[in-house]
Amino acid sequence: MKVIKYVFQPHGDDRGQLVALEEFKDIPFSIKRVYYMYDTGEGVRRGFHAHKSLEQILICIHGSCKILLDNGTEKKVVPLEKPYEGLYVGNSMWREMYDFSSDAVLMVLASELYDEADYIRNYDEFLEFNGIKKGE
Numbered sequence: 001m002k003v004i005k006y007v008f009q010p011h012g013d014d015r016g017q018l019v020a021l022e023e024f025k026d027i028p029f030s031i032k033r034v035y036y037m038y039d040t041g042e043g044v045r046r047g048f049h050a051h052k053s054l055e056q057i058l059i060c061i062h063g064s065c066k067i068l069l070d071n072g073t074e075k076k077v078v079p080l081e082k083p084y085e086g087l088y089v090g091n092s093m094w095r096e097m098y099d100f101s102s103d104a105v106l107m108v109l110a111s112e113l114y115d116e117a118d119y120i121r122n123y124d125e126f127l128e129f130n131g132i133k134k135g136e
Helices: 124-127
Strands: 004-007 008-012 018-020 031-039 044-052 054-064 065-070 074-082 085-089 095-098 105-110
Touching: 044 124, 054 074, 065 085, 074 085
Parallel strands: none
Antiparallel strands: 004 085, 008 018, 031 105, 044 095, 054 085, 054 105, 065 074, 065 095
């Protein structure tokens, strides 16, 4: 499984740091939706789904968390710990977000508007969607 982690260019001086992101320049798709998670309780895991066509970039803009990526045959855990790093999550990829620090803010840039029909929330259906027989 290929994990794509972006390192965005921070710009800063004695006033602080700034990261600017532009679609098709820093982000490989048109950004149609932005949302973020915060105040995630200790031990809480989020996600537990895949998307049929949606692409995302996940950026932990404050604090840290871990992302479990699963393509149905291989799993990888990717830590997000820096506000200038982004993790690309393509379609057909199961994801789980966990181990949030108490101050974590996880921002997600999405290629499409919210569409419940694009979600795969059952792991066995995810495997079937990817053409993987259970137990392989």
